[in-house]
Amino acid sequence: MHITKCLHAALLVTDLQRAENFYSNILGLSKSEMRSLNFPGTWYQIGDFQLHLIVVPTVPSQIQNAEKWGRNSHISFAVDDLETAKQRLIAHNYPIQTSAFGRPALFTKDPDNNIIELSQV
Template sequence: MQIAQCFHTAILVTDLQKAEHFYTDILGLAKIERNLKYPGTWYQIGNFQLHLIEDKTTTTQIQNPEKWGRNPHIAFTVTNLESAKTQLQAHNCPIQPSASGRAALFTKDPDNNIIELTQL
């Protein structure tokens, strides 16, 4: 087997409207068309897709609250980390700088899914 690339990641959210606000309005991701019979939203990010799937019973547990990067997370690159930080702060999103000292920070979506933003 030879894996060519990562195609998508799916994460569970309890409230699709709140999640869409975070991923569309705050992170600025572009929605794509989906024709499935269960509630969800798909986003295209370069050659990669992020799939939000609504499950009202899901709970996301943070295993390491002191270091968010040591939990399951998805990482995106940004062209300007300071601008991304300002955008998150403007929407009162929680932020934790990377413990490694590199140009990266972590935030959480409304369901506690951890998102890493790394400077290109």
Template sequence: MKTTRCLHTTILVSDLDKAEQFYTQVLGLIKSSKRSLQFSGTWYQIGEHQLHLIVHPNYVSPIINQEKWGRNPHLALAVDNIQQAKVKLESQGYPIQMSASGRPALFTQDPDGNIIELSQI
């Protein structure tokens, strides 16, 4: 039997509108119409993989105030140009930490404090 290699990641959010704005307009992800939902949330297609946002109105990230975001659980996404991503995030007021290793990567937080790594590698 052949196994399909499609994985997904689930992220909790408290405000779906704010989260969708961040993931769609800021990060440029595309909503998936392939998956239906039986509860509030959104699916995004990322190559062969998917990101699933689930709404929980009282959700507060347990890692929102950690000093070094890269050491905490996070979603890593590939980008073509890290400097363009940095400028876009800064222009919209999102917090940024550059990778401490010197590689072309940065960390930011979505509106709910979930940590997102954007990396060119």
């Protein structure tokens, strides 16, 4: 077997409207209109990659390391201006944690506590 690329990731959310606000309006991702899901949720197209949001009644906490968010399950996105991303998250009251290693990256949490990494490339 030879894996050539990652196609998609799926995150569990409890409130689709609240999650869509975060991913569409705060992170600026574009929802895919190419096809609909056969279950409650939505999907975003990011280049060749897809992010699926799947609605469930409750999201179990996967945070094992509250001190260092990057040492938990997370998804990472590249941004062209990390400071602008940071200021946008702060303006909308989303928590942030900078990289413990001093690299240009930060972590935040979506409304269901899914950890999102933003790295400047």
